[in-house]
Amino acid sequence: MQESKMTWGQALRVYLKPKVLAMFFLGFSAGLPFLLVFSTLAAWLTDYGVSRTTIGFFGLVGLTYSIKFAWAPVIDHLRIPFFNGLLGKRRSWLLLSQLGIALCLFFLANLNPQLALTKIALIAVAVAFCAASQDVVIDAFRIESASEELQGAMAANYVFGYRVALLVAGGGALYIADIADWSTSYLSMAGLMGVGIITTLIVAEPDHTKAAELAKPFERAWIERIWGSGEHSGLKEWFVKAVICPVIDFFKRNGRFALILLLLIGIYRISDLAMGVMANPFYLDLGFSKTDIFQIVKVFGFFFSILGAYLGGLLVVHYGIMRPLILGAVMVAATNLLFAHMAQIGPDKNWLAILISADNVSAGISNTVFIAYLSSLVNQEYTATQYALFSSLMTLPGKFISGFSGIVVDSMGYSVFFTYAAILGIPAVLLAVYVWWRDNRKAEVDTPTTS
Structure with a gap:
């Protein structure tokens, strides 16, 4: 890239x-x-x-x-x-x-x-x-x-x-x-x-014409490999084209590295999703009123989430995808530490405004950049299928872990919980850095040298 x-x-x-x-x-x-x-x-x-x-x-x-x-x-x-x-x-x-x-x-x-x-x-x-x-x-x-x-x-x-x-x-x-x-x-x-x-x-x-033409030999080869040569029912051919080929195509294009990409997709938002369900209980338990939550978290936060989304779009256009992807992973993990600090200082509205600003900007940047990254991984002949699989995978681990968030809060408190949530983001940062390094190295190898 x-x-x-x-x-x-x-x-x-x-x-x-x-x-x-x-x-x-x-x-x-x-x-x-x-x-x-x-x-x-x-x-x-x-x-x-x-x-x-x-x-x-x-x-x-x-x-x-x-x-x-x-x-x-x-x-x-x-x-x-x-x-x-x-x-x-x-x-x-x-x-x-x-x-x-x-x-x-x-x-x-x-x-x-x-x-x-x-x-x-x-x-x-x-x-x-x-x-x-x-x-x-x-x-x-x-x-x-x-x-x-x-x-x-x-x-x-x-x-x-x-x-x-x-x-x-x-x-x-x-x-x-x-x-x-x-x-x-x-x-x-x-x-x-x-x-x-x-x-x-x-x-x-x-325009789907080019992608469809490029996919025809690939699909025909797999139809014959699975069902044998000769004519087959429309349902059999459709199943291979629509269900089997999108998965095979992803692994064929990426090889064993596809497993690394799937791991990155699964853990990239884990730090954000793991703490999301505890946000409103945290504000209330800390002593903020429902009006405070509406005004600062919902309304004030809305504008900063939009700001973050547009910043993410600008960063992708200016720098490409990978560096903003790393930045988004770092910011999401780091903002959890602000939540941990907030748990120590109590219901300070100024600190809540700072926290919500940072959290929504980081979430806006990371979400926008990650959407762009997932978009770059799909084959346009199988866009809907591959992207739907990616978008489902990106939320499953985080949602699963979030189910245990109440146990951690009840036993250890909010400060420890948000610190753990920040630590959960470290593997995503390291993996994003590795993918960026690998892409750069591959680009250098693929670029012909001139004497």
């Missing part, structure tokens, strides 16, 4: 490119349904007297997002009749998933939790399925629409749009429900899916 890309002026102008601007609106479309089947839906059910136990079971809807890789091969290789001819592979899937979200939200708006709780649960799963499918398509569309050097900027705009949508679907939906009713609130959210639909109709379909 090249490490020097553009001047700072050129890097800033990247954000004005139409394909980069479009990612803000697609990010908004991706973020809007998320809270509408989680915390916002929980608030609606609470208003109608649904039990806490039942509301808790609605949290299982989130599993849909975690297993989206299971149907990503279908999205990668199945063409939707009629729509594919009009819009192309990615845009037709985008439009279908967005219309599905809008329609399901419309149905939700016309239901009463006291009379149709089962229907609400089923439709919530349908919203989550369509939303997770939309995520798969948007990731593939983003990677295929722009070169590697623009991926940081594309990711930054996507994150910005996603964050704005979370504010709208969280605070905005609650506000509408307060001044009107829940039906009006969810109807409004269904209407706002028009942002994504209009964007899908305007943007250009990525």
Whole structure:
């Protein structure tokens, strides 16, 4: 990978490119349904007297997002009749998933939790399925629409749009429900899916021709290796192309080094994810009020997370991916030490503001750069499948470890817990440095010398 890309002026102008601007609106479309089947839906059910136990079971809807890789091969290789001819592979899937979200939200708006709780649960799963499918398509569309050097900027705009949508679907939906009713609130959210639909109709379909042609000999060889020579059923050929080849392709391109890359993907965010579930209990236990948390952590932190995302995009455009990737890993681990220090000094609002600034900037940089890095690892013939697998892998270890975070806090206290969380980030830093060193060494070997 090249490490020097553009001047700072050129890097800033990247954000004005139409394909980069479009990612803000697609990010908004991706973020809007998320809270509408989680915390916002929980608030609606609470208003109608649904039990806490039942509301808790609605949290299982989130599993849909975690297993989206299971149907990503279908999205990668199945063409939707009629729509594919009009819009192309990615845009037709985008439009279908967005219309599905809008329609399901419309149905939700016309239901009463006291009379149709089962229907609400089923439709919530349908919203989550369509939303997770939309995520798969948007990731593939983003990677295929722009070169590697623009991926940081594309990711930054996507994150910005996603964050704005979370504010709208969280605070905005609650506000509408307060001044009107829940039906009006969810109807409004269904209407706002028009942002994504209009964007899908305007943007250009990525060109898949070259990647598809390059993949044909590879896919044919593996079809014959698995099923033998001769003609085979369409289902057998599809299974090899859509499910087997994406995995084989990744290992074929990277060899045994693929295992190192998968390890880096799995542990890069582990320091961040391991402590995430303990953040709000930490603020409350320290003595901050809910208003303090809203004003400083949520509102103040929102702007710094966006700042971090855009800084991450600029760093990728200017320096390439690997050096900002290392920086992001260092910053995420280091900010955990600020949490450990905060646990010692108590509820100081100035320190909380400093902590939230540093934490959100570091998270914004690391997330944006890591998205760009994962994007650089995929083959554009298998974009949706490979990226869905990577994005699932990057959260699993951290989420698993976070399940034990309460045990550490109860037995050793917050200061020790956050120190441990910082230490968990060290392997990611070292591995990122190693991958950077290896890429540089490989580039030197591959570059021909001139006499």
